[in-house]
Amino acid sequence: MTQAMLEVKGIDVFYGASQILFGVDLTVEKGQTMALLGRNGAGKSTTFKAIAGIAPPRRGEINLAGVTVSGRKPYRIARAGIGYVPEDRQVFPEHSIEDNLVIGTKKGPNGEDYWTLERVYEAFPILAGMRHRMAGRLSGGEQQMLTIARTLMGNPEILLLDEPSEGLAPIIVQAIGDLIRRLRDMGATILLAEQNMHFCLGIATHATVVDKGQIVYRDTIEGLRANDAIKQRYLAI
Ligand SMILES: Nc1ncnc2c1ncn2[C@@H]1O[C@H](COP(=O)(O)OP(=O)(O)O)[C@@H](O)[C@H]1O
Numbered sequence: 001m002t003q004a005m006l007e008v009k010g011i012d013v014f015y016g017a018s019q020i021l022f023g024v025d026l027t028v029e030k031g032q033t034m035a036l037l038g039r040n041g042a043g044k045s046t047t048f049k050a051i052a053g054i055a056p057p058r059r060g061e062i063n064l065a066g067v068t069v070s071g072r073k074p075y076r077i078a079r080a081g082i083g084y085v086p087e088d089r090q091v092f093p094e095h096s097i098e099d100n101l102v103i104g105t106k107k108g109p110n111g112e113d114y115w116t117l118e119r120v121y122e123a124f125p126i127l128a129g130m131r132h133r134m135a136g137r138l139s140g141g142e143q144q145m146l147t148i149a150r151t152l153m154g155n156p157e158i159l160l161l162d163e164p165s166e167g168l169a170p171i172i173v174q175a176i177g178d179l180i181r182r183l184r185d186m187g188a189t190i191l192l193a194e195q196n197m198h199f200c201l202g203i204a205t206h207a208t209v210v211d212k213g214q215i216v217y218r219d220t221i222e223g224l225r226a227n228d229a230i231k232q233r234y235l236a237i
């Protein structure tokens, strides 16, 4: 039997008195690239914040490789192997690309140390070429790459990418897509939140659709591609 890498089981999440997620279930198996799709305001970022421990669920649980991590502090969840790249792409602007990467360095939860500066520069040649440039001077797309690269430096078991294509020029979106595809082909386990279904079609292996804080559909990406009813009902296309 395959062991789920990430299991979100029946989580309810509130911001103050308002309930945002209603019994959300989501499973990502090792090696899958799971797209979490849904319109603006559907609950994608809240799901990610719940997993990362920033918006802890009031009900339900979250397991990483069979171990319950919900209820832990965000830094402990990160240390357990969840590499969360939030949508706001924060870098340390006054520091070089290389310093930003070094800050992210840690071994994985089982001592994994695959991702080194050298391997990250190999995977992100664009960053290698400007390693001494201040991060604050990078374009939005370059900052997006840097935050993904910095998260990889922590050797996570699963990478959570929240709308990495949002607000970027088409050519940069394509570059980010190529990068995620390469990570997928290396065997990485990825959860990718997106409004942009077209971006996910050539990248994800599986899809889960969230709407108004509830999971409404799950299938392979081919299944979603062929399902016009779901696409029309829940995704702005
Ligand atoms: N800090 C917050 N306080 C109150 N409501 C919020 C907060 N953040 C998001 N929401 C609401 O939660 C819902 C889900 O938002 P979000 O998870 O960001 O959706 P998505 O990422 O799918 O666009 C939206 O209705 C949004 O307005």
Ligand SMILES: [Mg+2]
Binding pocket: 044, 045, 046, 087, 162, 163
């Ligand atoms: Mg969002």
